[in-house]
Amino acid sequence: MADPEIWALYGRRAGDNRQIATLAEATGLPWRPVQLAFNGWSRRPNFLLGATRLSLTREATAALRPPWPAVVIGAGKRSVPAALWIRKASGGATKLVHIGRPWAPLDWFDLIVTTPQYLLPERPNVIINALPLSRPPAPTPVAADLAALPGPRLCVIAGGNSRPLVFDDAAARALGAEAVRRARDSGGSLMVATSPRTSADAATALQEALAGADVPVRLSLFGAGADRYLDFLAAADAFLVTDDSAAMTAEAALRGRPVALFRLERRPDRKTWRIDIARRLAARSALTRRAFAALEASGIVSTDRDLDAFAQSLDQTGLLQGGMRAATRASEELAAAAAAVRSAAGLRV
Known part of the structure; x- marks a missing residue:
C-alpha cells in the first residue's frame, strides 16, 4: 500500500x-x-x-x-x-x-x-x-565585501511591533546606539538588517542612528535595494536580535554564533492586560488554576504569547551561546x- x-x-x-x-x-x-x-x-x-x-x-x-x-x-x-x-x-x-x-x-x-x-x-x-521547526542551514561562503570587514562582525537583526512589544523610533535609535557600542568595544564591524515588520519610521530612525558610527557599517533595509539578510547571517561572528520574534532568534541561533537579545519595551494593550489579570487571579488557589487551565484547554480562553518564556528556555538550554548545540x-x-x-x-x- x-x-x-x-x-x-x-x-x-x-x-x-x-x-x-x-x-x-x-x-x-x-x-x-x-x-x-x-x-x-x-x-x-x-x-x-x-x-x-x-x-x-x-x-x-x-x-x-x-x-x-x-x-x-x-x-x-x-x-x-x-x-x-x-x-x-x-x-x-x-x-x-x-x-x-x-x-x-x-x-x-x-x-x-x-x-x-x-x-x-x-x-x-x-x-x-x-x-x-527548521533545518540547520547549509554552510554558505562569506561574501567578499563582508569578509573584508574587520572582525568580529556583529549582525544586528531588527524586527517590529509585536504585541505587547514595541519597536518604534526610540527603540530603533537605542538599538543602533547599542550596536555601535558593541562593535566599538570589540574593535569589529556591523551588519544591520531590518525585516518586513520594521516600520518605515523605525527603519529611518535606525539608519540615522548608524549614520555617524565610528565603526564600519553595512545596512540592508528591507524593501530598499538588494536584500542582504542571508549574506549577513552567513558572515556573522555574533548576533544582536530584537526579542519580538521567535523565528528571527532561532534563525540566528542555528548559525552557531553567540546570540544576544535586545529587549524591547513592553506596552500591554487591553487584551494583554485582561489575560494577565486573569492569570494573576487564577494563581490564587489550586481550584482557580485548574479552572483557568480548563478554559485554556477548551479554547474559550486563548493563551497569549510570552516571548520571555521562549527566550528563557533558550538561555537555560544554552542554545544562544553558539556552537552546534542549537543546530x-x-x-x-x-x-x-x-x-x-x-x-x-x-x-x-
Whole structure:
C-alpha cells in the first residue's frame, strides 16, 4: 500500500508555511501544499465555528475535495475550521496536526507541535520544542565585501511591533546606539538588517542612528535595494536580535554564533492586560488554576504569547551561546516531530 498523503494547509504567514512544509517534508511521506484563503467569518472564535468551510473563500473551498489525506498539517487560528471539516468529510479518518498555538480545544487535534512562548500544557498530544521547526542551514561562503570587514562582525537583526512589544523610533535609535557600542568595544564591524515588520519610521530612525558610527557599517533595509539578510547571517561572528520574534532568534541561533537579545519595551494593550489579570487571579488557589487551565484547554480562553518564556528556555538550554548545540537540537526536534506525524498516520516510526 502506498504511503498516505499529507496536505500542508498554507495560510497567510510565510513563517508558518515554512514550518508546515519543513515538517511535511521531514516525514518522508508524499505531500502537497493546499493554499487556504479566508473571508470575514474567519475572525470568529474557532470554538464557535467548529468544522466548516464557511470561513474560506470560494476558490479555497473548491480545492478541498477527495481523495482525502491521511494527515493535514496546519498553523494559525484560521486553518482550524477547514482542518476539522476535512476530518469530518473523511469520515474521521484524517488526522489533524497543528503547529504553534491552536486557538481551539487541545483535544481537537491528534498532535500539536509548539514552542514555549505559547504556554501550552504538557499533554500526550502536545510536543513542546525549544525551537521552531527548521533545518540547520547549509554552510554558505562569506561574501567578499563582508569578509573584508574587520572582525568580529556583529549582525544586528531588527524586527517590529509585536504585541505587547514595541519597536518604534526610540527603540530603533537605542538599538543602533547599542550596536555601535558593541562593535566599538570589540574593535569589529556591523551588519544591520531590518525585516518586513520594521516600520518605515523605525527603519529611518535606525539608519540615522548608524549614520555617524565610528565603526564600519553595512545596512540592508528591507524593501530598499538588494536584500542582504542571508549574506549577513552567513558572515556573522555574533548576533544582536530584537526579542519580538521567535523565528528571527532561532534563525540566528542555528548559525552557531553567540546570540544576544535586545529587549524591547513592553506596552500591554487591553487584551494583554485582561489575560494577565486573569492569570494573576487564577494563581490564587489550586481550584482557580485548574479552572483557568480548563478554559485554556477548551479554547474559550486563548493563551497569549510570552516571548520571555521562549527566550528563557533558550538561555537555560544554552542554545544562544553558539556552537552546534542549537543546530543539533533543531535536527533532533524535527526528527521527533516527523516520527510523531508518521505514527499519527498509522505508519511504523
